[in-house]
Amino acid sequence: xxxxxxxxxxxxxxxxxxxxxxxxxxxxxxxxxxxxxxxxxxxxxxxxxxxxxxxxxxxxxxxxxxxxxxxxxxxxxxxxxxxxxxxxxxxxxxxxxxxxxxxxxxxxxxxxxx
Numbered sequence: 001x002x003x004x005x006x007x008x009x010x011x012x013x014x015x016x017x018x019x020x021x022x023x024x025x026x027x028x029x030x031x032x033x034x035x036x037x038x039x040x041x042x043x044x045x046x047x048x049x050x051x052x053x054x055x056x057x058x059x060x061x062x063x064x065x066x067x068x069x070x071x072x073x074x075x076x077x078x079x080x081x082x083x084x085x086x087x088x089x090x091x092x093x094x095x096x097x098x099x100x101x102x103x104x105x106x107x108x109x110x111x112x113x114x
Contacts, residue, residue: 002027004042014088015095034106036098038064038077045077046098049105053078055097076101 005020005027012018012031020027020039029037029044038045045064048056056063056078063074084091 002039002042004044005029005039008037008039008044011085011088011091012095014092015099018095031095031099034099034102036095036102037080038075040064044080045075046080046094047102047105048076048078048098049101052097052101076105 001020001022008020008029009018016031018029018031018037020029021035026038026040028035029039036047038047046056053076059081061079061081064077064079065072065074067073080094081090084094
């Protein structure tokens, strides 16, 4: 793991145990087996959906994007707000929100989209 992913364990300590898994040149950030965050180039992105996306966008927090076959692909992970790194309670609130989004998405996939 990287120093940054180790540091994220401290950032989210009030939320609960988190661990990072290496993936595609970055890391997935997991809690209870559910990926709620993404780390790329030591930058944290949190899971969002239609219900929570505006919370990120209203603060100017951009979606994670990557290039594939000459096209830019945006994912449903958005830049984490800076204040979570200084405020454990705020980090917990944002983590709970992103975990809930990821948990709903995982449940939807398991039920075949119903």
